[in-house]
Amino acid sequence: MRHQLSLSLIQSGCCELDIDQQWCALEEMLCIAAGQGSEWAVFPELCNLPLDFSLAVNLVQEEELVVCRLKNLAKRYNIWLTGxxxxxxxxxxxxxxxxYCLDPQGELRARYDKIHQIRRVNEQQYFVAGEHLVICQTPWGRVGFAICYDIHFPNMFREYALNGTRLIIVPSAIRQHRVDNWQRICQVRALENQQYMVMMSSCGQSEHGxxxxxxxxxSSIMTPRGERLVEAATSSEIVTQTIDLSLVEKARDEYPVLAATAGPLATRFF
Structure with missing residues (x-):
């Protein structure tokens, strides 16, 4: 099992109404990341659609087309790809x-649907919720997945850790007034489960958001000790960082929280 992973945060701008133009922008950034020697690139949440869901539902593409494009990108740039x-x-x-998670041969390795929906923005009106956690076996060990609002539900990440994940990838679309809380929560999730958290967000202003x-x-990477390893700025950019996944085992050996996790607990009321 490999320990060193060169990973790129593809912090793209918001998608507007021209979907093909957005795909071109994503590929340009991916090309740069691959040129930097990246082994794994991560895109943000819903990076192929405007975030005004009433518009997106009329522009959304069939899954076959999206997967075909992603397979071609992964193969063309010989890179693991998630978004x-x-x-x-x-x-x-x-x-x-x-x-979606694809390997450098363009094979679809994992598919995860966002489980927890933000009712204040009516996500349940426009999206079908997911029902399952998903773990992918990779050359770097087990990798788990979540999307944005999922981070508010700690049991999800503890379940991943108990099943041996070393890294969780979380594409997101974080609003300005939520970003500080988002980062605090991500640090806690990394620390309490002693695993890396890779947090991606889009950036900028959108006329159709x-x-x-x-x-x-x-966008940030949090270490198994809850430290912020790297953080992107507030504009469109690519951040490539090598992470040492052996720190997961070191943290878990030094302070074996997961080994001490109790089973289901009964509650008594007095």
Whole structure:
């Protein structure tokens, strides 16, 4: 199992109405990341659609088209690729906020649907919620996935850690007024589960972003000790960082929290 991983945060700008133009912008950034020697690139949440969901539902693409594009990108740049993309759910007429993980051969290795929906912005009206945690076996060990609002639910990340994940990738779309809390929560999730957290967000202003018209950027990597290893700025950029995954085992050996985790607990009321 490998320990050193060169990973790129692809902090892209907001998607507007020209979907093809957004795909071109994502590929340009991916090309730069690959040229920097990156082995794994991560895109933000719903990076192929405007975040005004009432517009997105009419622009959303079929899953086959999105996956085909991602397979071609992964093969072309010989890179592991992960990001959250909006795809049409034919059965319901709604969308899926779906994360894809592909390897450098263009093989689809994992697919995760966002489980927890933000009711204040009516995500449940436009998206079908996911039901399962997903773990992918990679050359660097087990990798788990979440999307944005999922970070507020700690049991999800403890379950991942108890199943041996070393790294969790979390594409997000974080608004300006939420970014500080987002980073604090991510640090806690990394620290309490002693694993890396890779946090991605789009950035900038959007004319077609609805409730997400102003996004913060500041994508980050948190270490198993809860330290911020790297943080992007607030504008569009690529941050490539090598992480040492052996720190996961070191942290868990030094302070074996997971080994002491109790099973289901009964509650007594007095």
């Amino acid at each position: 959250s993309f909006g795809v049409r759910d034919r059965a319901s007429g709604k969308m899926r906020n779906r994360l 609805g409730d997400f018209s102003s996004l913060a950027g500041r």
